[in-house]
Amino acid sequence: MTLKTMTSSWLMQNWTLAQTMTDAYATIETANAQRWVFSEILTSNRWPLYPTVATVRATFGYSPRGAVNGTVYRTSTLSQDPTTLMQTYTLESFVVYQDGPREYCKLSKVIRTE
Amino acid sequence: MKRPGENGHTLIEMALVLGISTMIAAGLVMMLQVHFNMLGTAAKYRFLTNDAPTIGLLLTKTMANADDYRIYSSRTVALSLTGAANSGSAVRLWMRQANDNTTRQAIISYETINGNPGLYFFLQTPNSGNVYPSNGNFPTSPSWQMAGSDLTGATFSNTAAGAPVNLQNAPGILLATLYGANNQQITYAAEKK
Numbered sequence: 273m274t275l276k277t278m279t280s281s282w283l284m285q286n287w288t289l290a291q292t293m294t295d296a297y298a299t300i301e302t303a304n305a306q307r308w309v310f311s312e313i314l315t316s317n318r319w320p321l322y323p324t325v326a327t328v329r330a331t332f333g334y335s336p337r338g339a340v341n342g343t344v345y346r347t348s349t350l351s352q353d354p355t356t357l358m359q360t361y362t363l364e365s366f367v368v369y370q371d372g373p374r375e376y377c378k379l380s381k382v383i384r385t386e
Numbered sequence: 387m388k389r390p391g392e393n394g395h396t397l398i399e400m401a402l403v404l405g406i407s408t409m410i411a412a413g414l415v416m417m418l419q420v421h422f423n424m425l426g427t428a429a430k431y432r433f434l435t436n437d438a439p440t441i442g443l444l445l446t447k448t449m450a451n452a453d454d455y456r457i458y459s460s461r462t463v464a465l466s467l468t469g470a471a472n473s474g475s476a477v478r479l480w481m482r483q484a485n486d487n488t489t490r491q492a493i494i495s496y497e498t499i500n501g502n503p504g505l506y507f508f509l510q511t512p513n514s515g516n517v518y519p520s521n522g523n524f525p526t527s528p529s530w531q532m533a534g535s536d537l538t539g540a541t542f543s544n545t546a547a548g549a550p551v552n553l554q555n556a557p558g559i560l561l562a563t564l565y566g567a568n569n570q571q572i573t574y575a576a577e578k579k
Contacts, residue, residue: 285428288435296442296572303559303575334571336430 290376293332293340294367298378301344301365305382308363313384319348319363332369342369360385433536433566441505441533442574445562448494448507448532449576452479455560457542461495461508467521473543477560488518494532496540504534539565 304318313319320326326346331339345366352359365380395403428435449455458464459474467478476495483490493508506528512518543561563573 282427285431285435289431292434292439293572295439296574299442299446300561300573300575303577306577307558309557333434333573334569335434336568336570338569 286371287374289335289340290369290371290374293335294342294369294376294378297330297332297342297344297367298365298380301346301367301380302382305363305365305380305384308384310384310386313348313361313363314350319346319361319365322347322349332367340369342367344368358386430568431570433564433568433570434572437533437536437566438564438570438572441537441564442562442572444532445494446574446576448492449479449560449578451481452492452578453482453489454480455578457544457560461493461497461506464493464495465524473541475539475541477542483518489520490518491524492529493524494542496537499528502531502534503538505532505537505540506530507532536566537564538567541565 308316308318314321317326324347328344328346330342330344332342333340345368347364349362350359351362361384363380363382363384367378367380369376456464456470456478457472457474458469458476458478459471461476463469463474464476464478475497476493479492479494480489481492482488490512491510494505495508496505497503499506507530508524509529510518511523511525513523541563543563544559558578560576560578561573562576563571565571
């Protein structure tokens with residue numbers, strides 16, 4: 273019973289930690305997507321056009337056990353209004369953290385219009 | 387062995403009861419110790435699991451109300467409005483007021499006040515006529531404490547590792563790196579309006 277309680281507690285703590293870390297990193301992704309200079313969205317290659325996906329390893333933060341590393345997948349789609357020719361990007365960043373068999377994913381999705 | 391007419395217990399019975407009692411007590415102590423260890427381990431992570439999400443939310447919401455910001459090495463430097471930097475422990479915010487053309491300012495600073503280290507918020511007070519001056523009128527005592535307890539440090543920055551210089555591709559982002567006990571660290575990004 274004690275072992276079961278310990279395991280549950282440990283898993284719960286890891287879950288909370290993973291949620292906190294991925295949430296925080298998603299704020300960075302969202303902020304960048306919101307504020308990135310529009311004309312440089314494509315040329316920067318930060319969000320390549322789908323189906324191309326940019327994969328980046330990142331440190332989300334540090335816990336008492338050390339660095340918490342994860343992977344960020346970024347991609348985008350571009351659409352153009354046929355009448356006004358106005359361009360619209362959908363910028364997507366998937367913040368993924370792997371903890372043993374468990375995988376946590378947060379999606380930051382920002383729509384930017386010219 | 388008991389003889390007829392004798393009361394009480396034999397030595398073997400006593401030894402058996404004492405032995406079992408000791409084993410039960412030891413088991414209980416062990417379980418208690420495991421729980422205390424668990425509490426200790428959980429406490430190590432308290433900053434990341436309990437404090438950081440709240441502080442991050444508070445900071446990002448506060449920043450979202452600001453029209454502009456500057457980073458300074460400390461509140462004293464921020465008050466003097468000179469020496470803006472790319473990173474520091476204080477950030478000065480400018481918030482345009484809805485009803486007129488004035489701008490109210492605030493300073494968020496990580497410092498120690500009355501022996502309590504924490505993240506403090508200093509809100510500018512208006513002059514007579516409800517006008518906010520371009521500088522001054524900041525209280526000497528904080529308007530409120532945003533965070534303390536397990537927060538051991540905070541650095542504001544507009545430069546991210548691996549990002550172009552000063553986040554020039556994405557201006558207006560403020561990165562707040564929060565530090566907790568036991569080498570805990572987490573970074574939130576906030577945007578100005």
